[in-house]
Structures are given as structure tokens and as C-alpha cells.
Amino acid sequence: MAEWRERAAPHVRLPGYERGAVTPKIAHFGVGNFFRVHAARYLDDCLHVPGQTDWGIIGIGVLDSPQSRAKAAAYADQDGLYTVTEYAPDGAATARVIGAMIDYLYAPDDPAAVVDTLAGPNIRIVSLTLTEGGYFQDQTTGTFDAAHPDIRADVQSTAPRTAFGMIVAALRRRRAGGVAPFTVLSCDNLRGNGDTARQAVVGYAAQIDPELARWIDAELSFPNSMVDRIAPSVTPAIRDRVNAATGLPDALPAIAETFSQWVVQDRFSAGRPRLDEVGVELRDDVALFEAVKGRILNASHMLLAYPAILAGHRLVHDAMADPRFPLLLRRFLQLDVLPFVQGPAGLALGTYIENTLERFGNPAVGDQLLRIAADGASKIPTFHARTTELLLHNGADPIREAFLLAAYRRSLRGVDEHGQRFDVTEPALNAADRDLLGGTDPLDALKATPFAALRLWEQPAFIDAYLAMVDSIDDEGIDAALRRT
Numbered sequence: 001m002a003e004w005r006e007r008a009a010p011h012v013r014l015p016g017y018e019r020g021a022v023t024p025k026i027a028h029f030g031v032g033n034f035f036r037v038h039a040a041r042y043l044d045d046c047l048h049v050p051g052q053t054d055w056g057i058i059g060i061g062v063l064d065s066p067q068s069r070a071k072a073a074a075y076a077d078q079d080g081l082y083t084v085t086e087y088a089p090d091g092a093a094t095a096r097v098i099g100a101m102i103d104y105l106y107a108p109d110d111p112a113a114v115v116d117t118l119a120g121p122n123i124r125i126v127s128l129t130l131t132e133g134g135y136f137q138d139q140t141t142g143t144f145d146a147a148h149p150d151i152r153a154d155v156q157s158t159a160p161r162t163a164f165g166m167i168v169a170a171l172r173r174r175r176a177g178g179v180a181p182f183t184v185l186s187c188d189n190l191r192g193n194g195d196t197a198r199q200a201v202v203g204y205a206a207q208i209d210p211e212l213a214r215w216i217d218a219e220l221s222f223p224n225s226m227v228d229r230i231a232p233s234v235t236p237a238i239r240d241r242v243n244a245a246t247g248l249p250d251a252l253p254a255i256a257e258t259f260s261q262w263v264v265q266d267r268f269s270a271g272r273p274r275l276d277e278v279g280v281e282l283r284d285d286v287a288l289f290e291a292v293k294g295r296i297l298n299a300s301h302m303l304l305a306y307p308a309i310l311a312g313h314r315l316v317h318d319a320m321a322d323p324r325f326p327l328l329l330r331r332f333l334q335l336d337v338l339p340f341v342q343g344p345a346g347l348a349l350g351t352y353i354e355n356t357l358e359r360f361g362n363p364a365v366g367d368q369l370l371r372i373a374a375d376g377a378s379k380i381p382t383f384h385a386r387t388t389e390l391l392l393h394n395g396a397d398p399i400r401e402a403f404l405l406a407a408y409r410r411s412l413r414g415v416d417e418h419g420q421r422f423d424v425t426e427p428a429l430n431a432a433d434r435d436l437l438g439g440t441d442p443l444d445a446l447k448a449t450p451f452a453a454l455r456l457w458e459q460p461a462f463i464d465a466y467l468a469m470v471d472s473i474d475d476e477g478i479d480a481a482l483r484r485t
């Protein structure tokens with residue numbers, strides 16, 4: 001900390017609390033860009049509130065990859081410190097150093113140390129950002145996928161490797177030792193993220209000890225939360241630009257827009273920091289916020305990403321500066337979402353939509369379309385299934401949902417309309433799904449696991465619209481297809 005204090009440019013805000021006095025009551029799995037600019041930033045604010053210095057964070061990495069290993073080494077090198085630079089729509093940037101993460105454990109090197117930490121009475125909250133695909137949810141049934149190879153391997157091992165294996169091993173020890181359980185707090189973009197986390201933790205426990213599973217279900221709280229802040233991927237060029245401005249040698253700087261929102265159910269069975277004093281909204285009607293955010297913001301992101309990439313764009317704000325795309329999103333939001341979504345009392349959905357589109361257009365944030373497009377197999381159903389169901393149920397035109405699936409299917413070829421190649425990141429697709437999505441019969445794509453639960457092949461209105469869109473994209477190109485939406 002002393003070296004960072006000396007080297008930081010004068011405009012960089014530094015932790016105003018005694019970092020050496022901070023103790024950790026929170027353990028977080030998945031210290032990625034989003035956690036670092038969102039929950040960790042709120043918790044860093046909390047540490048500035050008198051009497052809150054016991055709510056520090058221990059970060060935990062579980063993925064066994066060269067990138068994850070390098071990240072663990074960097075956190076060790078810089079004592080868990082990192083910078084967050086926030087960009088306002090007018091381009092103004094503010095930077096601060098976050099000191100809330102006081103330790104980082106890399107599970108592939110020492111899984112027992114993670115379980116020991118989680119089993120200790122000091123930990124009161126275990127929070128998660130594992131991505132949408134990280135909850136072992138069966139895409140067809142929505143239930144916990146106990147047959148997943150990673151879960152099968154963990155259940156049979158004495159040293160579990162998944163977040164859920166480690167959480168349950170620790171809970172078993174807490175229960176045996178008479179230590180009260182912690183709260184599990186999901187911060188992922190999921191429908192009912194707390195409920196989904198409960199399903200995974202209880203579902204995992206049921207595989208090893210049904211009595212333990214019953215205890216977890218009865219004793220643990222899993223608050224649902226709505227999380228919102230755009231955190232782009234940090235490329236080496238962004239890292240160098242940010243570090244040149246902060247004067248700090250940060251291997252892992254994070255960036256974000258200035259907007260931030262966190263709505264959480266106030267259900268923390270083992271206590272919580274004073275989140276309400278740092279801008280977090282503690283409310284019970286989280287599901288309404290989450291429905292609005294998922295079906296407006298995240299759904300628009302998905303609808304934007306695939307056709308914009310095919311049209312040659314790579315950055316969100318560039319696509320938003322191309323009038324065809326804001327037009328597509330406005331039509332989608334006005335015609336397909338607004339008539340069927342209920343927001344929380346007092347939230348003006350028209351204003352919410354305008355703010356969302358303005359956020360997408362912020363050029364200073366420089367968000368990446370490929371980041372948004374990644375793992376469409378998990379995210380398209382999460383953010384579009386409900387809208388598609390409602391459109392079909394109400395006899396409304398499903399043309400834009402059909403366009404989305406046609407554009408997604410086309411994007412899986414990894415080459416845009418100008419012949420430029422791009423990376424396709426689809427970890428949730430199995431070989432059979434890839435065959436269905438990449439085959440010559442476009443209707444096969446509707447039977448791929450991510451979309452199968454919707455049974456779209458039984459919906460003549462959807463089939464007509466979808467086949468027309470597939471043909472239009474293939475024969476006439478994205479521009480012509482967009483004009484049909």
C-alpha cells in the first residue's frame with residue numbers, strides 16, 4: 001500500500017481506512033471485472049463507514065487455467081489492491097484504489113485452504129459471480145445438473161474443485177462443529193439468482209448427505225439480488241492507458257461506467273455490512289427490478305450483439321452510433337417488452353429505456369460486443385425466453401426474437417459479413433448442440449438444448465418468421481434483414 005500511495009497520481013482516490021485493521025467476513029468466488037467494480041466497490045465504501053472494518057473480502061479463484069493462475073499471482077504481488085476507473089457519458093474519468101480485498105486464495109493450488117477458510121466462524125457471507133453458466137443448471141429443466149462431470153468428480157472426491165463442492169464441504173464442517181452457517185449471496189445476472197444459488201448448494205449437498213441438504217435449505221439464507229453496472233473486458237491497451245493515467249503498476253485494473261445499482265433482499269442470516277449507507281437498495285421486490293433489467297438491458301445487449309458483430313462492429317457504442325441498431329432496440333423494447341413487463345412501483349420504464357440506450361452509447365466506456373455475445377447459449381434463454389413465450393402466448397409478432405436466433409446461429413460461424421473472423425465463445429454448447437446449430441437445416445437449431453424448452457418448432461408463427469430471417473441474413477445480408485424487423 002505504501003508504494004501505491006507514493007506512486008498514485010494526485011487525482012487517484014486512495015483507501016481512507018486503516019487497511020491493516022481490516023478483517024474478512026466475506027469470501028467471494030469469481031473475482032472478475034464485474035465483482036471488482038461493483039460489490040467490492042460498495043464494500044470498499046462500507047469500510048470507510050465507522051465500525052465496519054471487519055467486512056473485508058477474501059477473494060477465491062477456482063478455475064484451473066493459465067489466465068486464472070496469472071491473476072492469482074498478480075493479486076499476491078499487489079497485495080489485493082487494484083484500481084477502478086469510472087467513465088461518465090461526457091468522458092470524464094475518476095479513479096480510485098480499492099483496498100477491500102485483503103487476501104486471495106487460488107483453489108487449484110490448495111483447495112483445503114479454501115474449505116478451511118469457509119469453515120471458519122469469521123466468514124459470514126459467501127458471495128458469487130460465477131457467470132450464468134456457472135450454476136450447473138440443466139438448460140432444459142432448469143434444475144440442478146447433478147450429472148455434470150465436474151459435479152460427479154467433486155462428489156466422489158475428498159478435495160472438491162467447484163465452488164459448490166467447497167461451499168458444501170465447509171458447511172458440513174460448520175454444522176458438525178456447531179458453527180452458524182453463512183449467507184450465500186449470488187451477484188450474477190440470473191433470474192432469481194439467490195434461488196438459483198440455493199438450488200445449486202442444496203442440490204450438491206443432496207448428492208453427498210441428504211440430511212445436510214435439509215439443514216442447508218432450512219438454515220441458510222440466499223438473498224436474491226439485481227446487479228447492474230457495465231464492466232468491459234480490460235485489454236492490454238486499456239490496462240496501459242489506465243495505468244498511464246493513475247501512475248500505478250496495476251496488472252489488473254478494472255473499468256466501468258459511472259452508473260451503478262444493486263438491489264438486494266435484506267435476508268442475511270449471519271449479519272451484513274451497512275450496505276444501506278453506501279447506496280445499496282435493500283428491498284424485497286427484487287424480482288421486479290431483475291425482470292426489468294434482464295428483459296430490457298441484458299436482452300437488448302443480446303439482440304444488439306450478434307447482428308452488430310455480423311455487420312462489422314466490435315464496440316457497443318459504435319453499433320449504437322449506427323442508426324439501424326438503436327432503431328432495432330427501440331422497436332424491440334416498445335413492441336415486444338414494454339407491453340408485457342411489470343416494473344417496481346415508481347420506476348418509469350420509458351425513462352429506464354432511454355437511460356439504458358444512453359449507457360450503451362457511452363463512448364468512454366468502450367464496451368465490447370464480443371464480451372456481450374459470449375456464452376449466448378446460457379444468456380439468450382435467460383434474457384429472452386420469457387419475452388418470446390409472452391409474444392407467442394399473446395399472438396404478437398415474434399419477428400425480432402426470430403431475428404435474434406437467426407443472427408445468433410449465423411454468428412456461430414465466427415466470420416462477419418465482411419469476411420472478418422472473430423472468436424466464438426460458447427462453453428455451454430455440447431457437440432450435439434453445435435451440430436444442430438451449425439447444420440444445414442435451420443429448424444434443427446431450435447432443438448438445441450438452450451432453446452429446446454421453448455418448443456419453438458411447434459409454433460408456426462415463430463417458424464415462418466425465423467425461416468424468413470435465416471434466408472434474409474444469408475441471401476440479402478444483415479442490412480436487409482434489419483429492415484424487416
Ligand SMILES: NC(=O)c1ccc[n+]([C@@H]2O[C@H](COP(=O)([O-])OP(=O)(O)OC[C@H]3O[C@@H](n4cnc5c(N)ncnc54)[C@H](O)[C@@H]3O)[C@@H](O)[C@H]2O)c1
Nearest residue numbers: 030031032033034063129130131132134188189229230231
Ligand atoms: N461485466 C458486467 O458488465 C456485468 C454486469 C452485471 C453482472 N455481471 C455478472 O458477472 C458475471 C461475471 O462477469 P465479469 O465481467 O466479471 O466476467 P469476468 O470474466 O471478468 O469474470 C468472471 C469470473 O468468474 C470466474 N468464473 C467463471 N466461471 C466460473 C465457474 N464456473 N466457477 C467459478 N468461477 C468461475 C472467472 O475465473 C472470473 O474470475 C457475469 O456473468 C454476470 O452474471 C457482469
Ligand SMILES: O=P(O)(O)OC[C@@H](O)[C@@H](O)[C@H](O)[C@H](O)CO
Nearest residue numbers: 189227228229230231298301372
Ligand atoms: O455479463 P454477462 O455476460 O452476463 O452479460 C453481458 C452484458 O449484458 C452484461 O455484462 C451487462 O453489461 C451488465 O449486466 C450490466 O449490468
